Amino acid sequence: MIITIDGPAAAGKGTLAAALAKHYKLAYFDTGMVYRAVGLQMVLDKLNLSDENAAEKIAKQLTFEKMMELSRHPDFRSDIGGQAASKVSAFSKVRAALLKMQQNFSLNPVFADGTPANGAVYDGRDTGTVVCPDADIKFFVIASAEVRAERRYKEFIAKGIKTTLKKVLEDMLERDKRDSERAAAPLKPAKDAVLLDTSNMNAEQEIAEAVKIIETKINKA
Numbered sequence: 334m335i336i337t338i339d340g341p342a343a344a345g346k347g348t349l350a351a352a353l354a355k356h357y358k359l360a361y362f363d364t365g366m367v368y369r370a371v372g373l374q375m376v377l378d379k380l381n382l383s384d385e386n387a388a389e390k391i392a393k394q395l396t397f398e399k400m401m402e403l404s405r406h407p408d409f410r411s412d413i414g415g416q417a418a419s420k421v422s423a424f425s426k427v428r429a430a431l432l433k434m435q436q437n438f439s440l441n442p443v444f445a446d447g448t449p450a451n452g453a454v455y456d457g458r459d460t461g462t463v464v465c466p467d468a469d470i471k472f473f474v475i476a477s478a479e480v481r482a483e484r485r486y487k488e489f490i491a492k493g494i495k496t497t498l499k500k501v502l503e504d505m506l507e508r509d510k511r512d513s514e515r516a517a518a519p520l521k522p523a524k525d526a527v528l529l530d531t532s533n534m535n536a537e538q539e540i541a542e543a544v545k546i547i548e549t550k551i552n553k554a
């Protein structure tokens with residue numbers, strides 16, 4: 334079974350993806366990591382984030398191991414990493430270079446320890462539209478910008494990352510705009526995606542709602 338979960342930043346995709354992966358014993362691919370890895374490598378190499386060819390070169394050389402190594406850098410999950418990822422992800426050459434790596438995972442999904450899984454949960458912006466258009470179940474998760482900023486702000490503070498709620502909200506609105514208006518695979522729901530608005534839901538309610546939707550689909554099939 335392949336499940337895709339797309340939507341804007343901090344809408345509740347990651348929490349839902351991890352919970353569904355655990356519930357259905359599926360592997361998990363957080364596809365934002367591939368763009369964060371390329372963006373962060375550009376920052377570390379002091380390259381210009383508007384240089385598409387330089388970003389494409391890094392994307393072509395990216396391996397799973399390198400991505401995991403970069404994920405341990407303190408800026409991988411910070412505003413710096415998020416903004417850099419959003420910028421490089423707007424380049425169609427970068428997206429093309431990273432597509433196969435993401436699609437191959439659905440052919441041979443594996444858990445974090447390398448053991449094979451019977452399917453995967455993908456989380457990202459275009460996993461239901463471009464990466465896995467034939468996925469069995471697709472979700473498009475949304476929440477108001479204020480709710481999302483509040484969630485992300487709390488995550489940053491918990492991780493010891495210094496910022497303000499205002500800065501997080503501004504950063505989020507800027508990223509939303511870029512991710513939705515870009516020409517290459519803009520953020521939008523797949524035609525067959527189920528829309529899940531988590532603005533007034535806590536994590537448990539969101540997970541319960543998604544499981545209910547999946548069970549209804551499975552029982553109908």
Ligand code: DC
Nearest residue numbers: 342364365368418419422457458459
């Ligand atoms: O989900 P995230 O915050 O880690 O994603 C970081 C950036 O990567 C996001 O601003 C847009 C980009 N991204 C994308 O374009 N396509 C994906 N499937 C996942 C992420």
